[in-house]
Amino acid sequence: MKVNNRFLLLSVLIFACFLLVACASQASDSETDKKKDSLVLAIGSEPTDGFDPTTGWGRYGSPLFQSTLLTLDRNFNVQPDLAVDYSVSEDGLEWTVKIRDDVKFSDGEPLTIEDVIFTFETAKNSQSVVDLQNLKKIEKLDAQTVKFVLERPQSTFLYTLTMLGIVPKHAYSENYRENPIGSGPYKLVQWDKGQQLIVEENPYYYGKKSPFKKLTFLFLSQDAAFLAAKAGQVDIVSVPPNLAKESISGMKLIALDSVDNRGIMLPFVKPGYDAEKGIEIGHEVTSDLAIRKALNIGIDRDKLVEDVLEGFGTPAFSVADKLPWWNEETVFEDGDIEAAEQILMDAGWRKNADGIFEKDGEKASFTLVYPASDQTRQSLAIAFKQMAKEIGIEVNTEGKSWSEIEEVMHSTPVVMGWGSHDPIEIYHLYHSKYRGQGYSNANYYSNKKVDQYMDQAIHAITPEEANEYWKKAQWDGETGFSALGDAPWVWLVNLQHLYFVNEHLNIGEQKIQPHGHGWPITEFIADWTWEE
Amino acid sequence: MQLLNIGKFILLRTLKFAILLFAVVLFSFILVSFSPVDPIQSYLGAEMMVVSEEQKERLAEYFGVDESKTQQFLNWLNMFLHGDLGTSLLYRQEVIAVIQERFLASFVLMAISWIISGIFGYALGVIAGMNKGTMIDKAIKSFCFILASTPAFWIGILLLIVFSLWLGWFPIGLSLPIGMLAEEVTVWDWLKHIILPALTLSIIGVSNITLHTRQKVMDVLESEFIRFARSKGEEGFRLFARHGLRNTLFPAISVHFASFGELFGGAILAEQVFSYPGLGQAIVQAGMNSDVPLLLGIVVFSTLFVFIGNLLADLLYYLIDVRMKNGETI
Numbered sequence: 001m002k003v004n005n006r007f008l009l010l011s012v013l014i015f016a017c018f019l020l021v022a023c024a025s026q027a028s029d030s031e032t033d034k035k036k037d038s039l040v041l042a043i044g045s046e047p048t049d050g051f052d053p054t055t056g057w058g059r060y061g062s063p064l065f066q067s068t069l070l071t072l073d074r075n076f077n078v079q080p081d082l083a084v085d086y087s088v089s090e091d092g093l094e095w096t097v098k099i100r101d102d103v104k105f106s107d108g109e110p111l112t113i114e115d116v117i118f119t120f121e122t123a124k125n126s127q128s129v130v131d132l133q134n135l136k137k138i139e140k141l142d143a144q145t146v147k148f149v150l151e152r153p154q155s156t157f158l159y160t161l162t163m164l165g166i167v168p169k170h171a172y173s174e175n176y177r178e179n180p181i182g183s184g185p186y187k188l189v190q191w192d193k194g195q196q197l198i199v200e201e202n203p204y205y206y207g208k209k210s211p212f213k214k215l216t217f218l219f220l221s222q223d224a225a226f227l228a229a230k231a232g233q234v235d236i237v238s239v240p241p242n243l244a245k246e247s248i249s250g251m252k253l254i255a256l257d258s259v260d261n262r263g264i265m266l267p268f269v270k271p272g273y274d275a276e277k278g279i280e281i282g283h284e285v286t287s288d289l290a291i292r293k294a295l296n297i298g299i300d301r302d303k304l305v306e307d308v309l310e311g312f313g314t315p316a317f318s319v320a321d322k323l324p325w326w327n328e329e330t331v332f333e334d335g336d337i338e339a340a341e342q343i344l345m346d347a348g349w350r351k352n353a354d355g356i357f358e359k360d361g362e363k364a365s366f367t368l369v370y371p372a373s374d375q376t377r378q379s380l381a382i383a384f385k386q387m388a389k390e391i392g393i394e395v396n397t398e399g400k401s402w403s404e405i406e407e408v409m410h411s412t413p414v415v416m417g418w419g420s421h422d423p424i425e426i427y428h429l430y431h432s433k434y435r436g437q438g439y440s441n442a443n444y445y446s447n448k449k450v451d452q453y454m455d456q457a458i459h460a461i462t463p464e465e466a467n468e469y470w471k472k473a474q475w476d477g478e479t480g481f482s483a484l485g486d487a488p489w490v491w492l493v494n495l496q497h498l499y500f501v502n503e504h505l506n507i508g509e510q511k512i513q514p515h516g517h518g519w520p521i522t523e524f525i526a527d528w529t530w531e532e
Numbered sequence: 533m534q535l536l537n538i539g540k541f542i543l544l545r546t547l548k549f550a551i552l553l554f555a556v557v558l559f560s561f562i563l564v565s566f567s568p569v570d571p572i573q574s575y576l577g578a579e580m581m582v583v584s585e586e587q588k589e590r591l592a593e594y595f596g597v598d599e600s601k602t603q604q605f606l607n608w609l610n611m612f613l614h615g616d617l618g619t620s621l622l623y624r625q626e627v628i629a630v631i632q633e634r635f636l637a638s639f640v641l642m643a644i645s646w647i648i649s650g651i652f653g654y655a656l657g658v659i660a661g662m663n664k665g666t667m668i669d670k671a672i673k674s675f676c677f678i679l680a681s682t683p684a685f686w687i688g689i690l691l692l693i694v695f696s697l698w699l700g701w702f703p704i705g706l707s708l709p710i711g712m713l714a715e716e717v718t719v720w721d722w723l724k725h726i727i728l729p730a731l732t733l734s735i736i737g738v739s740n741i742t743l744h745t746r747q748k749v750m751d752v753l754e755s756e757f758i759r760f761a762r763s764k765g766e767e768g769f770r771l772f773a774r775h776g777l778r779n780t781l782f783p784a785i786s787v788h789f790a791s792f793g794e795l796f797g798g799a800i801l802a803e804q805v806f807s808y809p810g811l812g813q814a815i816v817q818a819g820m821n822s823d824v825p826l827l828l829g830i831v832v833f834s835t836l837f838v839f840i841g842n843l844l845a846d847l848l849y850y851l852i853d854v855r856m857k858n859g860e861t862i
Contacts, residue, residue, distance in 0.1 A: 040710055048817065049624040127594030129576055131587040177624065190713055193633060194809025195706045198713065216711035220807045223689070224705040231697050231704055402570050422582045437585045439573075 036504075036530040038214035042228060042237045043499070044518020046197075046219035050177025051188065053165030054122040056129035057180075060421075060514055062523040064199065065106075066165025066182030067207070069097055069116070070158070072421065074511050074524070076324045078158065078463060081207075082111070082166060082183070088461045092153030097161070098145045104204040105168045106187040113146050118169035120148070130164065153459040155466040156424040163422075185210060185526060195219060208526040215525075235502040238518055241312045244498045252503055255496040256521070258513035259323060259419035261316045262380055263491035264368065266292050266413050268445045274410070277436045281410045281444050285366050288359075290347030291393065295490050296483040297332065298340030298391040299384065304493050308379045312498055316491040318474060318482055322512050324463070325423045325470035330482040340391045357392045365394035369408060370415040372399030377415040380492055384415075409442045419494070419515040423470050427454050430473070430481045430488070445488040449479050497521075504531050541850060542843070549839050553832065560831045561608070561824070565601045569822040571621060572597065595621055608828060617832070618825035622817060627829035630814060635833070637707060638803070638810030642795050644730040649737030650788050656738065657745025657784070662772060664750055673746070676739035684798045688732040688805035695728060702728050705807035729806040736798045737791060744787045748780045786848035792841025796834050 051057045053066050069083040086097045103111040117138050124132035134154050139147040150157060171181045180188055185207060186199040197217040201209065220228060222240065229237040229248050237251075244253055267283035274281050285291055301315030315334070320326045349357040349364060357364035370381040378399060385395040405414055416439075418425060428434050431454050432446035450473045457469035474482040481488060497513045499521065508527045513520050572591055576583055583591075592598040596607065611618055617627035660672040696704045703709065707725045708717050752758060753776065761775055800812030807813075811830055818826040 038711065048622050055624065127590050129583060131583045133584055133586045133590075192706075192708060192714075192809065194813050195708065195807065196710065198711055214711070218706070218710060218807075220705055221804060224692070224805070224807045227692060227697055228704045231700065233704065233710060401567075402573055406570070420582050424582050428582070428584070434585070438588060440585065 036532075037212055038216070039212050039236070039505070040216045040218065040234045041522075042218040042220050042225040042234045043521055044238055046194065047519075051180040052177040053167060053182075054119060054128070054130060055126045055177070057177075058165045058519075059129065059163045060520045062520070062525070063165035063182070063184055064186050064519075064522060065180040065184045065188055065202075066167060067103075067184045068163060068165055069099065069161045072159075072162050072511075074509060076421070076511070078162070082116075083161070086161070090461070092155065092459050092461055093150050095148040095150070095157060095161075096141065096145060097148070100206070101144055103183050103206050105171070105181050105183050106202040106204055107168070107171060107181050108204060109168060109170060111166065111168070111183050113140055113143060115166055115169050116146050118172065119164065119166045122167070122172070123164060132160070154424075155458055155460045155463065156422055156427070158463055159422040159424070186215065189214075210526045211529060212525065215522075229500055235505055236507075236521070237500050238521075239498050239500060241310050241498060244312060245310070248500050250503055251500040254499045254501050254507070255312055256499070256510050256513050257314060257322070258494055258497050258515075259319075259321055259421075260417065260495045260497065260513060260515045261319060261321070261419045261491060262377060262415060262417045262493050262495070263316060263319070263489045264295075264384065264413050265409070265416050265443045265489055266295075266487075267411055268443045268486070268488045271411065274436055274444075279410050279436060280408075281436065283366060283411055283413070284362060285364055286413055288347065289486065290343050290349065291364060292487040292490070293483065294340040294343045294391055295388060295393065296487050297334055297343070298337050299387050299490060299492065300335030301492060303335065303387075304380065304383055308376065308383050309493060309495065312496040313493045314496070316494045318491055319418050319426060319429060319489070320423065320470075321491075321494055323421070323423075325426070325457075325467045327471035327474035327480075327482065329475050330484060332483065337391055344392065351392055355392055356394050363394065364392065365396070366413055367396045367398055368413045368415065369398050369400050369405055371402055371405060373401070376495070377417070381415050384490075384492070406439075409439075410436060410444065414442075417515070421514050423457070423466070426470060426473070427458060430454065443488050445481065445486065447479060447481065447486055449476070450481050450486075505529075506531055538847070538850070541847070545843055545846070549836075552839070553835055556835050557609075557612075557828055557831060558605070560828060561605050564819075564822060564824055564827055567819075567822050569820065571595055571822040571824070574821045575621065604824070608825070612828075612832070617829040620818070620823055620826040620829075622821050622823040622826060627825050630826060631811065631829055631833055634809065634811045634814050637808065638799055638812060641726060641729055641733065641802070641808065641810060642799050644726065645733035645737060645798075646788070646795055648730065649734035650741060650785070652734070653738040653741030653788070654745050654781070654784050657742040658749055658772065658776075658780070660742065660746040661749025661753065661780075662769070664753075669746075672742065676742050679735060679739040680743075682736075684732055684736045684801040685805050687735055688729070688802050691728050691732055692805065705805075707808055725808075729802045729808050732802045732805070733795070733798050737788075737795060740791055740794070741784055741788050745780055745784045748783050749776060752776045752779045782848060786845040789841050789845035789848065793838040795841075796838060 047057055049055060051065055053063050057063060058066065067082050069081060070086065071079050071081045073079050082099050082103060083097050084100055086095065088095050099113060099116060105111055117140060120132065120135065120138055123130045124135055134151050136149045136151045139149065141147055165182060165184065167176065168181050178191065183205070185202060185205045187202045188197070189200050190198040196219060199215050201213045218225065218228065218234065225237050226239060226243055228234050229251060232250060266286040267281065268287060269282040270287045271282040271284055305311060305313040305315060317330045318326055344357050349359045352358045368381050368384065370377040372378070381397040385397050388395045418429070428440040430441060430445055430450060432441070432451050434440035435444045435446060436442065453469045453473035453476070457466045457473065460466035460469060474480045475484045479485045501507060506529045507521070508524060510521065511523065572588060572595060596604060608618065619625065620627050620630050623630050656672050660669045663669045692704060695702045703725055707722070709721050712721070758771065758775055761771055766774065799810060800815060802808065803810045803812035804816060815827065815830045817823070818830065
């Protein structure tokens, strides 16, 4: 019986271990009573490449550890931050920025103009998402002033100034991405890779202080994050729409509007071959303006929001809904099948026996491609197909991988999604000089007048002036790239970003959220409050 | 003499390993190159439209994806032969550094579950084998069959829901307490976090070893020397301890070593469910984002890991065999 006893003993020992640990865990749970000056957030994926702004950290808004020269307020008005003042030369090539002299990094060292220059130079030379190819050189004018010289005028350089967090020259090294030091509201205390990020308030921060001295960001899988919220361990958790119908006791659902849009890109030109790029382009049916207009007006966007997004979204009429450079006139009454049919009839299309429009023997029919991995886009494609059929246009849907889509996107309609806080996106999407350049203007849209407006927007000195031209490019009363004009896209919906938030936590009003879900929510953390 | 044989054996195995490694790496590379994920698209995400074509070309150069697939593979191979695994695109860090960071966590997790499943699996196997045909045997057998066909992540989620959500005994994921600084973390905290993932992993590992041991025990019990011992009046676990233990323990251990592959596969799933920061989590990230250097690096590493497990298993068999040849059977 010796062996038997040994096994028994071992089993008992292991079991005892489990029990002990279980008890210990219960004991410590009661100690971690929520204090209202710290928060636990499970809002998004881990920035695996670290917290270095020169390689892209913080481009969605708040860099948290660093601060930017300028910021955009909730209405996207430019506000000073590190900068006290900025000016642009008449030709739009020289940007002069004057900075505060009282700012310190979280290690106590002062932030100087050298740090600003260092940051921009490092970012320009980093192979990353930060694109400073247009920045020719940077000159120091005096201890507080710097001049950026551009290769070509670019009014959207302003948005670069609002996104690029300033890093300290004296404390920058290869390991900066893991140990960021900056002049932002928080400083990094501990990063347990793959798990969590612990931050505490920066004692030297010059701006408005948040009531929350310590934040813990958890990098959990979606299911685990939801379970953690159910177990009462987090204060904010981001959720996909399918979980939003659930309820979590002690938490409220918050749905934030966004420009995280989805739309259908329609090939704009007649079928052909771009010899220079070596690609098939254009589509016989979608190159007809009447087809594009009919689809735009016949699709019921509210129904798409209701059916596909379960109500968590808003209808989309452009790539930049509700942003300052958005032309409000581009909104119209949609879901109008009669009007859609009328447009097609006027253009010479006639319905055949199957109820599908035909013209000169050509059927109003095309294939719509969507990335097979994205369920929302698949559902949108299928709903779009049904709605198009009601108008009398036949749509066949097909799921493909992105690399397959890249091969056909110049000649086949595709479900795509964009939504940035930088209007340069419009420029890359619609300007004829970007035709066929990768994903930029993949449908070969071109309109001289629109090009001209967008060039004027890029050359503008003030954001107000630029926005006027961005709006005109959409619709100037006669032409434009919106559905009122050439309609190269059918914009469908903007997704809402969903969060469960502790009942006591008030996160105030938020900006229209950009394409990325998660980190942007921390932008106005200084205004968050805890209400008992 | 025996040592020489082992040396030859290891040499032969190493050669085999080199060929195997090449095949695995080549196959993985071909698979990733069919992946629908474009690394640049994945890296830029929604920023695709705010980044100019010029910058995208520079990125392609930095990512090394502007060359043909064959050239990319040759580049990687060349680097690998010089002992360099390259830089992870996702982590902007040396691949070897990422693996080092992650391996310890995975190793601890796998070691604990391997030991637990070994002990429990063997014990259950012996109990079942000794009680062949009884209710206990049937119960253990069905338990193993059910486990063998149950996915690890499902067991993980089940354990999470029961022990973390309902009972609140264990934390939900991670390897340390939420918001706690490293210096405050105690051994208890650490244990508390590793138990559920380790349990998930060991539950999966149990059935293989139990069924093997059960069979072996039954075989041994039917052999001549057991019958002889029985005729002398020995019985029960005393009989087993004297004549069966060594005869079944070694095969069990070697079977258990051979299960390193499943252990690694299970760890990937368990780490995903419990947000446990090991190699499994990193390889999933690498795959989802077409981070080829990191993916291949982990593939090399895990192949080595599984190879060592199998080598140890074979070595054990070999040792047992040699002893049997020399007539050292118990």
